[in-house]
Amino acid sequence: MFELALTFLMMQQAPAENTDWDEAFGVEEAVRDPQTGELPVDPYDVDNANAGAKPFSGSSIAADFGGKDGIRQIADRFVDLNISDPRVAAIFAGHDHVRLRRTLYEQFCYILNAGCEYTGRDMATAHQGLGTRKPDLNAIVENLQKAMREADVSFVAQNRFLAKLAPMYGDVVTR
Amino acid sequence: MKRVARVLAFAQTAYFVAVAQTATAQVDEAPSVLVESPPPADYNAKLLLTNGISTIGGASGGGISDWATIAGRQSDRGIGVQLHVSGAVLPDYLWQSHGIAVGIADRVELSYARQNFDTQDVGAALGIGQGYVLNQDVWGAKLRVAGDTVYGSPLLPQIAVGVQYKRSLDGGVAAAVGAAHDEGVDFVVSATKLFLARSILLDATARMTKANQNGLLGFGSVGNDDYSVQFEGALAYQFSRRFVMGAEYRSKPDNLGLGEDDWIDIFAAWGATDNITVTAAYADLGSIATFEGQRGVFAQAQLAF
Numbered sequence: 373m374f375e376l377a378l379t380f381l382m383m384q385q386a387p388a389e390n391t392d393w394d395e396a397f398g399v400e401e402a403v404r405d406p407q408t409g410e411l412p413v414d415p416y417d418v419d420n421a422n423a424g425a426k427p428f429s430g431s432s433i434a435a436d437f438g439g440k441d442g443i444r445q446i447a448d449r450f451v452d453l454n455i456s457d458p459r460v461a462a463i464f465a466g467h468d469h470v471r472l473r474r475t476l477y478e479q480f481c482y483i484l485n486a487g488c489e490y491t492g493r494d495m496a497t498a499h500q501g502l503g504t505r506k507p508d509l510n511a512i513v514e515n516l517q518k519a520m521r522e523a524d525v526s527f528v529a530q531n532r533f534l535a536k537l538a539p540m541y542g543d544v545v546t547r
Numbered sequence: 548m549k550r551v552a553r554v555l556a557f558a559q560t561a562y563f564v565a566v567a568q569t570a571t572a573q574v575d576e577a578p579s580v581l582v583e584s585p586p587p588a589d590y591n592a593k594l595l596l597t598n599g600i601s602t603i604g605g606a607s608g609g610g611i612s613d614w615a616t617i618a619g620r621q622s623d624r625g626i627g628v629q630l631h632v633s634g635a636v637l638p639d640y641l642w643q644s645h646g647i648a649v650g651i652a653d654r655v656e657l658s659y660a661r662q663n664f665d666t667q668d669v670g671a672a673l674g675i676g677q678g679y680v681l682n683q684d685v686w687g688a689k690l691r692v693a694g695d696t697v698y699g700s701p702l703l704p705q706i707a708v709g710v711q712y713k714r715s716l717d718g719g720v721a722a723a724v725g726a727a728h729d730e731g732v733d734f735v736v737s738a739t740k741l742f743l744a745r746s747i748l749l750d751a752t753a754r755m756t757k758a759n760q761n762g763l764l765g766f767g768s769v770g771n772d773d774y775s776v777q778f779e780g781a782l783a784y785q786f787s788r789r790f791v792m793g794a795e796y797r798s799k800p801d802n803l804g805l806g807e808d809d810w811i812d813i814f815a816a817w818g819a820t821d822n823i824t825v826t827a828a829y830a831d832l833g834s835i836a837t838f839e840g841q842r843g844v845f846a847q848a849q850l851a852f
Binding site: 505506507509510513514517527528531532534535538539541542545 | 592593594622623624653695697698699700701742743744745746785786787788
């Protein structure tokens with residue numbers, strides 16, 4: 373019985389060398405937007421509420437983070453640290469880093485009340501299927517702390533910002 | 548026999564197919580875009596200092612107050628270990644304790660501590676001998692039932708319940724001062740939360756206990772052998788990722804009628820590395836065995852993985 377099955381298995385002809393597997397399985401290649409350089413995502417409702425936290429009132433916290441320029445630098449550095457951190461890099465490996473940099477900047481800038489609108493997806497959707505665990509989130513928090521520390525954000529201001537992010541735990545950690 | 552031969556033949560064929568496939572795979576393999584290096588071996592799954600400071604009873608907490616935190620540096624899929632050595636110099640006594648706590652999946656904590664209390668001259672005055680050392684073993688189990696110290700709603704603290712079995716190794720002394728037992732069980736409920744918006748950590752803990760001076764002078768008394776509910780708590784301010792200062796309070800019963808006082812301390816804790824926490828405190832332990840004004844310096848070194 374076993375030999376029979378195996379024989380049939382091995383008698384199969386190998387597929388041609390130049391088979392276009394994407395075409396054979398109907399896989400469409402994602403094309404980056406020529407303007408933004410971002411990969412397309414499924415449509416969703418754009419809403420500042422997707423940022424997952426109420427923004428600060430007043431402009432002092434935005435100043436603590438160095439305004440829009442400082443926030444962009446911190447968001448960029450934060451992404452750099454995560455994608456090169458062996459603890460969590462795998463989570464970011466399949467991500468559109470161009471879009472991630474933009475939406476993270478917008479989210480930070482919106483929450484810190486530095487004058488941005490958040491146009492990204494909500495936290496639950498954005499983190500769906502990433503399989504993030506609590507130790508991963510801790511590593512990511514450490515990276516954000518490092519990015520803020522390097523930008524000379526005071527520890528008090530760092531914690532005030534983290535307090536806005538901490539309640540998102542349930543949407544971010546999925547296993 | 549035939550059946551065996553057939554299975555062997557199949558196994559052999561399967562082996563050759565597997566080898567052939569592996570060889571092909573090696574040839575065809577494209578440069579991997581995935582990250583190959585696994586997390587480092589010393590992966591610290593918890594945020595710095597969130598494993599707490601081992602208490603004198605061995606459980607994770609703030610030194611003299613038990614917290615809802617779980618010992619060790621591991622998270623939901625690891626087993627962490629936390630070791631500590633503590634000492635305190637008081638006007639009439641010397642305190643020394645050491646212990647181990649194991650944190651399982653950031654859910655369950657099992658702990659043990661040995662406490663050694665050197666009575667120095669008091670020993671002679673009480674007639675138990677110059678430098679007589681009172682010893683006690685404390686075995687603890689703690690279960691985190693809800694919440695998280697750092698994440699989630701600021702209104703939901705990390706909550707844990709625990710039991711501690713304490714056994715005085717000097718039952719004779721405990722009986723001589725009027726204690727009813729030389730062993731006892733404490734029941735503990737703790738709630739702990741780091742309020743990031745204010746960089747403040749708060750803990751509130753209730754303890755049902757009969758212990759006299761934490762159990763070193765036995766449990767209950769001939770006249771009063773009932774449990775009482777005692778409060779312990781901590782308030783700490785986070786100056787940086789690595790440095791915290793705070794104060795603790797722990798109320799105690801006075802079953803023996805010796806004027807036993809509540810304990811307070813102010814402490815500074817420094818996470819020297821991811822795995823080492825050094826704590827210094829100034830503690831006021833009040834009256835111990837009628838010798839009043841027991842204020843002194845407490846120091847602790849803690850190693851956690």
